[in-house]
Amino acid sequence: MTVRLGLAGTGRIGAAHAETLRTLPGVDAVVVTDVDTERARGTATKLGVEYAPDVDALLGADLSGVVITTPTDSHPELITRAVDLGIPVFCEKPVAADIDGTLAVIRHVENSAVPVQIGFQRRFDAGYRAARAAVASGELGWLHTLRATTLDPAPPPAEYIPRSGGLFRDCGVHDFDIIRWVSGREVAEVFVRGANRGEQFFRDAGDVDTAAVLLTLDDGTLATVSLGRYNGAGYDVRLEVLGSRANAIVGLDDRAPLRSVEPDYPPSPFPAYPGFMDRFRRAYTEELAVFTAVAAGATENPCGPADALEAFYIAEACELSLRQNRPVTVSEVRR
Numbered sequence: 001m002t003v004r005l006g007l008a009g010t011g012r013i014g015a016a017h018a019e020t021l022r023t024l025p026g027v028d029a030v031v032v033t034d035v036d037t038e039r040a041r042g043t044a045t046k047l048g049v050e051y052a053p054d055v056d057a058l059l060g061a062d063l064s065g066v067v068i069t070t071p072t073d074s075h076p077e078l079i080t081r082a083v084d085l086g087i088p089v090f091c092e093k094p095v096a097a098d099i100d101g102t103l104a105v106i107r108h109v110e111n112s113a114v115p116v117q118i119g120f121q122r123r124f125d126a127g128y129r130a131a132r133a134a135v136a137s138g139e140l141g142w143l144h145t146l147r148a149t150t151l152d153p154a155p156p157p158a159e160y161i162p163r164s165g166g167l168f169r170d171c172g173v174h175d176f177d178i179i180r181w182v183s184g185r186e187v188a189e190v191f192v193r194g195a196n197r198g199e200q201f202f203r204d205a206g207d208v209d210t211a212a213v214l215l216t217l218d219d220g221t222l223a224t225v226s227l228g229r230y231n232g233a234g235y236d237v238r239l240e241v242l243g244s245r246a247n248a249i250v251g252l253d254d255r256a257p258l259r260s261v262e263p264d265y266p267p268s269p270f271p272a273y274p275g276f277m278d279r280f281r282r283a284y285t286e287e288l289a290v291f292t293a294v295a296a297g298a299t300e301n302p303c304g305p306a307d308a309l310e311a312f313y314i315a316e317a318c319e320l321s322l323r324q325n326r327p328v329t330v331s332e333v334r335r
Contacts, residue, residue: 001026001296001298002026002027002028003026003027003028003064003065003292003295003296004027004028004029004030004031004061004062004063004064005021005027005029005030005031005063005064005065005066005067005292005295006030006031006032006033006052006058006059006061006063006065006066006067006087007021007030007031007032007033007066007067007068007069008032008033008034008055008058008066008067008068008069008070008074008078009034009068009069009070009071010032010033010034010036010039010040010043010069011034011039011069012277013069013092013277014032014034014043014067014069014070015043015047016277016284017067017069017284017288018030018032018043018047018049019047020284020285020288021067021288021292022047022048022049024285024288024289024292025289026292026293026296027292029049029050030047030049030050031049031050031051031052031058031061031063032044032047032049032050032051032052032058033051033052033053033054033055033057033058034070035070037053037054040052055078055081059081059082059085059087063087064087064088064295064296065087065088065089065090065291065292065294065295066078066082066087066088066089066090067090067091067288067291068082068089068090068091068092069092071163072094072096072097072163072165073097073163075091075094075095075096075105076095076096076101076104076105078091079091079095079105079109079116080105080108080109082114083108083109083112083114083116086114087114088114088115088116088117088291088294088295089114089115089116089117090117090118090119090288090291090294090295091116091117091118091119092118092119093118093119093120093173093174093308093311094118094165094169094173094308094312095118095305095308095309095312097165099309099312099313099316099333099335100335102305102308102309102312103309103335105305106305106306106309109305115294115295115301115304116301116304116305117290117291117294117301117302117303117304118303118304118305118307118308119287119303120174120177120178120181120303120307120308120311121280121283121284121287122174122177122178122181122280122283123177123178123181123287123302123303124283124284124286124287124290125250125280125282125283126282126283127239127250127251128178128181128182128239128250130248130250131182131239131241131248131249131250132181132182132184134241134246134248135182135183135184135241135243135248136184139245139246140241140242140243140244140245140246140247140248141243141244141245141246142243142244143183143221143241143242143243143244144221144222144242144243144244145221145222145223145224145240145242146179146182146183146221146222146223146224146239146240146241146242147223147224147226147238147239147240147242148175148178148179148223148224148225148226148238148239148240149175149225149226149236149237149238149239149251150171150172150174150175150225150226150227150228150236150237151226151227151228151231151235151236151237152171152228152229152230152231152235152275153231153232153233153234153235153257153272153274153275154229154230154232155198155199155202155209155229155230156229158199158201161201161202161205161207162204162205164205164207165315166205166206166207166208166315166319167194167207167208167209167211167227167229168192168211168213168227168314168315168316168318168319168322169312169315169316169319171227171229172211172213172225172227172315172318173311173312173314173315174311175225175227175239176215176225176311176314176315177307177308177310177311178239179215179217179223179225179239180310180311182239182241183217183221183223183241185217185218185219185221186217186218186310186330187215187216187217187218187223187314187317187330188216188217188218188329188330188331189215189216189317189327189328189329189330190213190214190215190216190314190317190318190321190327190328190330191213191214191321191326191327191328192211192212192213192214192318192321192322193211193212193322194208194210194211194212194322195208195209195210195211196208196209196210197209197210197230198210198229198230202229208322209228209229209230210227210228210229210230211225211226211227211228211318211322212224212225212226212227213225213226213227213318215314231257233257233258233259233272234255234256234257234271234272234273234274235257235272235273235274235275235276235278235279236251236256236257236258236272236273237251237273237276237279238250238251238252238256239251251279254268254269254270255268255270255271255272255273255279256268256272256273257272257273290302313330313333313334314330316333317329317330317332317333320332320333
């Protein structure tokens with residue numbers, strides 16, 4: 001069965017997704033749109049896909065599914081419009097800019113049979129999948145520590161930060177989701193320290209550019225998350241899962257931006273990952289391939305809005321912990 005897919009939003013990740021979609025088996029056609037019509041038209045011409053002048057035309061283009069990569073504040077309307085038209089949705093995280101908006105979308109779609117898949121691409125990365133399997137099999141023994149890292153090589157543009165949702169909602173939410181997914185446990189409590197060592201625009205937006213997060217899971221397991229915007233060595237995303245018998249480490253490869261100063265340890269001859277698109281290219285492809293199967297009704301939705309909400313609750317608790325300088329239980333922010 002072939003599918004005809006639409007894509008709203010032809011910025012960096014949207015254009016990359018459009019290029020991936022047109023190469024996937026079973027995808028008969030791709031239609032793209034953007035509020036920046038020249039950008040959308042240029043993307044369509046470059047990739048040899050169809051162009052729609054606006055969202056109305058896109059959603060009326062006899063689609064099997066739609067991929068949403070527009071700014072966050074447009075996600076709720078696009079998701080609900082597509083679902084009301086019976087069009088399966090893939091939406092990059094987050095569902096909405098805040099918890100109330102996320103809950104409103106969930107309530108709108110919860111009685112619909114139309115699937116809404118949220119983009120947490122780490123779930124489709126081979127390393128994270130292997131770590132999850134190792135935990136589930138029991139080969140690691142009982143877990144005592146998880147250590148997650150997401151360090152960007154350079155900050156986003158200054159104009160992005162005020163609308164990003166902040167370091168925890170924009171960046172850390174991926175770590176919070178993958179800790180839940182790999183461990184099979186829920187986060188019970190958070191405690192956060194944050195710092196501003198870089199540009200003033202982070203302070204102006206009420207954000208931090210560096211953070212250390214301590215999570216206590218519901219079975220007492222401890223997890224740490226290190227977040228930062230200024231890791232000049234390269235894009236560093238890893239997860240260490242440490243158990244009573246063994247461990248599993250994700251992201252420890254020849255392109256991890258790690259430099260040992262041990263005298264007998266040779267440096268890697270390979271360049272460090274420059275950003276998330278390079279590090280997770282195969283995961284993004286697998287994620288979209290699964291969505292084509294979801295849109296065709298061939299498989300179950302692997303990551304719905306409720307999963308995104310749980311990660312958002314953790315991010316919200318982190319924000320509160322930072323502001324009030326205290327441990328915060330996730331139940332305090334749960335609606």
